[in-house]
Every structure is written in C-alpha cells, then in structure tokens.
Amino acid sequence: MKKPTVFCIIAHPDDESFGPSGTLALLAKISEVHVICVTDGASDERFHPVGGKTLAKIRSAELKASAHALGVNEVHMLGFQDGSLNNNLYHEIAEAIQKLVDKYHPTLLITTELRGVSGHLDHVAVAMTTSYVYAKNSAIDAIWYNCVSREVSDSMQDYFVYFPKGFAREQVDMVVDISAVFTQKVAAAMCHESQKKDADRVVARWMESPKEEWFFVEKRRDSLTIG
Ligand SMILES: [Zn+2]
Structure with missing residues (x-):
C-alpha cells in the first residue's frame, strides 16, 4: 500500500530544522514527507558576501541537505521573495500549495501556529494560507501547528521583531517525544551554514531542553500517529 x-x-x-524537524524525521519513517518552502530565503543577501552564487541558491542547497538529514523525500521551492509575503500574494501562494496538494494528495499538513x-x-x-488550503480540502485529515514553550519565547526577547509569548505544556494538544531522532534534528540544523549563528544558538538551547516538539492539532479524522 502506498504510504501517506x-x-x-x-x-x-x-x-523546517529550527521548527518541527524531529517530528518530520519521525514521520519520514512511516510516510512520504515533503517540505514546501514558500520563499527563497534571500532577504539578508546584502549581509552575506556570497561570491558568484546567490544566497537563494546557497540556502536552497542547505535546505535540501537538511531535508536529507531528516529523511524527507522531497523539497519544493515556491520561489516567492523572502520578506514579501502579504495579502496581495495570499491567493497566489495558496494556489501554488494547492497545485502540489492536487498532485501528491497529502493527508496531513504541518505549519507554524498562526x-x-x-x-x-x-x-x-x-500559516494562514496553509490553514486556508486545509479548510478547502476535505480529503486532508489534519493540520498540526508547531508552537513553542514560554521558556523559548522568553529567551528570544532580543529577536528583531516582537516574539509572541509561547505556551504552557498543558495548553497544547500534542507533545511529540523526539529523543529518538534528536541527533538528526541537530545534524539538520547544522546544514544551514549561512545561518550558523542562529543554528549554534538554537542547538545550544535544544541541548538544555526537553527533547519534545509541541503542536496544536485540528483534525477531521485521525491522521498519522508518532512517538
Ligand atoms: Zn523563517
């Protein structure tokens, strides 16, 4: 039987790697996992002396390496400009995701909390356009929204934009134990060499934290079970 x-x-x-990467590595053992990356990740190009290659190419290669470390089957780059996502592009983004839904028939979507x-x-x-796609496709069983703890958000108060308060463990719908794939999660983060400062910082925090990833869940019917 075909895997979901x-x-x-x-x-x-x-x-993908700074977010729900442990969950992706666990899902990759029982399903076909696709990562869909909406932008090219090149907004900070001017800070990176990248020579002949553009930062977008470097970051796309880093994402592919990270996906490989996690056991992800496919990466799709939608090619929107980093930092440009807004209402004017809302339906264009949703349509691009919908095309992939029509082609691959996913049963589960994962994105960030809203x-x-x-x-x-x-x-x-x-997160909003993914929710829109979920709402429009009744064949998709569920959507999992990745979220973080209050401890994580407290540690990010010097972030360059307002970092919303995280959640308490009892508030979330699902806690995934990622200890079995923690080394894969770290390996995936270290693939993002152009973001080394951020990668070092998050990995140092993960080492000190429970090996868990948290989600809010909306579902029409039971979907995949992991952990
Ligand atoms: Zn991001």
Missing part, C-alpha cells in the same frame, strides 16, 4: 503523504509548509529555508511562532510576518502568511 505529509506536507510541511514553511516560509524560509531553516524553518502567529508564526516567531512573529515573522512571512511565517504568519504561510
């Missing part, structure tokens, strides 16, 4: 398909829909290359976890407006746009 899971879509993880993110705004930037690195959102405040984008970090408050980055690209993340908010991706």
Whole structure:
C-alpha cells in the first residue's frame, strides 16, 4: 500500500530544522514527507558576501541537505521573495500549495501556529494560507501547528521583531517525544551554514531542553500517529 503523504509548509529555508524537524524525521519513517518552502530565503543577501552564487541558491542547497538529514523525500521551492509575503500574494501562494496538494494528495499538513511562532510576518502568511488550503480540502485529515514553550519565547526577547509569548505544556494538544531522532534534528540544523549563528544558538538551547516538539492539532479524522 502506498504510504501517506505529509506536507510541511514553511516560509524560509531553516524553518523546517529550527521548527518541527524531529517530528518530520519521525514521520519520514512511516510516510512520504515533503517540505514546501514558500520563499527563497534571500532577504539578508546584502549581509552575506556570497561570491558568484546567490544566497537563494546557497540556502536552497542547505535546505535540501537538511531535508536529507531528516529523511524527507522531497523539497519544493515556491520561489516567492523572502520578506514579501502579504495579502496581495495570499491567493497566489495558496494556489501554488494547492497545485502540489492536487498532485501528491497529502493527508496531513504541518505549519507554524498562526502567529508564526516567531512573529515573522512571512511565517504568519504561510500559516494562514496553509490553514486556508486545509479548510478547502476535505480529503486532508489534519493540520498540526508547531508552537513553542514560554521558556523559548522568553529567551528570544532580543529577536528583531516582537516574539509572541509561547505556551504552557498543558495548553497544547500534542507533545511529540523526539529523543529518538534528536541527533538528526541537530545534524539538520547544522546544514544551514549561512545561518550558523542562529543554528549554534538554537542547538545550544535544544541541548538544555526537553527533547519534545509541541503542536496544536485540528483534525477531521485521525491522521498519522508518532512517538
Ligand atoms: Zn523563517
């Protein structure tokens, strides 16, 4: 029997590994996991002396390496400009995701909670458009919204935009134990060499934290079970 398909829909290359990467690694053992990255991740190009290659190419290669470390089957780059996601593009983004839904028939979608976890407006746009696609496709069983704890949000108060308050463990719908794939999660984060400062920081925090990923769940029917 064909394995079920899971879509993880993110705004930037690195959102998969800094986000629900342990869950993706666990899902990859029982399903076909696709990462759909909406932007090219090149907004900070001017800070990176990248020579002949553009930062977008470097970041897309880093995402592919990270996906490989997690056992992800496919990466789709939608090619929108980093930092540009807004209402004017809402239906264009939703249509691009819908085309992939029509082709691969995922049963589960994964994205960030509706405040984008970090408050980055690209993340908010991706979470909203992914919810829109979920609402329009009754064949999709469920959508999992990745979220973080209050401890994580407290540690991010020097972030460049407002970082919304995280949640308490009892508030969330699902806690995934990722200890079995923690080394894969770290390996995936370290693939993002152009974001080394951020990667080092998050990995240091993960080492000190419970090996868990948290989600809010909306479902029409039971979907995949992991952990
Ligand atoms: Zn991001």
